[in-house]
Amino acid sequence: MTLRLERPVHGVLFDLDGTLVDSLADIHAAVAGTLAALALPVPDVAAVRGYVGDGVRALLDRALAGALGHAADADLTARATALFEPRYGEQNGRAARLYPGVVAGLDRLGALGLRLAVVTNKPQRFSEALLAGLGIADRFGAVIGGDAAARRKPHADPLLLACARLDVAPADALMVGDSAIDAAAARAAGMPMIAVGYGYHHDDPARWSACVVDRIDAIPDLLATPAPRTGTA
Ligand SMILES: O=C(O)COP(=O)(O)O
Numbered sequence: 737m738t739l740r741l742e743r744p745v746h747g748v749l750f751d752l753d754g755t756l757v758d759s760l761a762d763i764h765a766a767v768a769g770t771l772a773a774l775a776l777p778v779p780d781v782a783a784v785r786g787y788v789g790d791g792v793r794a795l796l797d798r799a800l801a802g803a804l805g806h807a808a809d810a811d812l813t814a815r816a817t818a819l820f821e822p823r824y825g826e827q828n829g830r831a832a833r834l835y836p837g838v839v840a841g842l843d844r845l846g847a848l849g850l851r852l853a854v855v856t857n858k859p860q861r862f863s864e865a866l867l868a869g870l871g872i873a874d875r876f877g878a879v880i881g882g883d884a885a886a887r888r889k890p891h892a893d894p895l896l897l898a899c900a901r902l903d904v905a906p907a908d909a910l911m912v913g914d915s916a917i918d919a920a921a922a923r924a925a926g927m928p929m930i931a932v933g934y935g936y937h938h939d940d941p942a943r944w945s946a947c948v949v950d951r952i953d954a955i956p957d958l959l960a961t962p963a964p965r966t967g968t969a
């Protein structure tokens with residue numbers, strides 16, 4: 737996999753759901769509980785996997801549309817949001833697990849002196865609680881949730897905010913994520929992107945990222961390897 741770096745990397749920004757943490761079972765449980773409370777058909781895990789990535793509002797819009805066969809009105813969306821929040825607060829972290837290689841990868845990146853952040857569309861309080869519960873909150877110099885910046889991914893705002901908190905120039909940072917939303921945000925922020933081959937993306941990550949890894953602990957070696965020289969010596 738090729739990673740063309742024009743400058744040394746000083747900061748690494750990680751997406752959360754589908755990249756560091758397999759959180760789908762908890763998200764599914766909260767969505768299922770929400771739809772059941774509304775007396776609507778409950779989606780299976782595969783359906784909810786396709787709804788994740790654009791934050792809670794989009795998650796519920798998609799789940800309601802899936803159950804109704806058409807878009808929900810504002811009143812139903814508001815009721816679903818009010819039902820979802822406490823359910824996810826309770827469920828968050830119960831079944832969630834770090835993907836293999838995450839702790840080793842974060843350790844090695846930290847040992848290289850890189851500053852690390854999480855940039856996620858999951859709301860701030862749920863993100864902080866999840867990272868704390870998994871015992872990795874202290875690895876990150878910044879956690880930027882989906883409600884922390886003016887606009888969420890795919891906009892550049894949360895990535896730029898993370899860089900400001902880490903005191904790293906965006907051009908010296910790198911985004912790691914599992915979706916085309918992360919890739920678009922990285923592009924908008926002017927930074928390179930590494931995709932993970934697992935996660936909740938809906939297509940082949942090679943379509944939107946030039947570099948795909950199977951584990952987070954493969955990343956330190958990519959950063960240490962100088963890009964191949966082109967042209968004649
Ligand atoms: O909660 C979401 O919608 C997705 O979260 P992510 O940005 O960490 O993938």
Ligand SMILES: [Mg+2]
Pocket residue numbers: 751752753754755789913914915935936
């Ligand atoms: Mg993700």
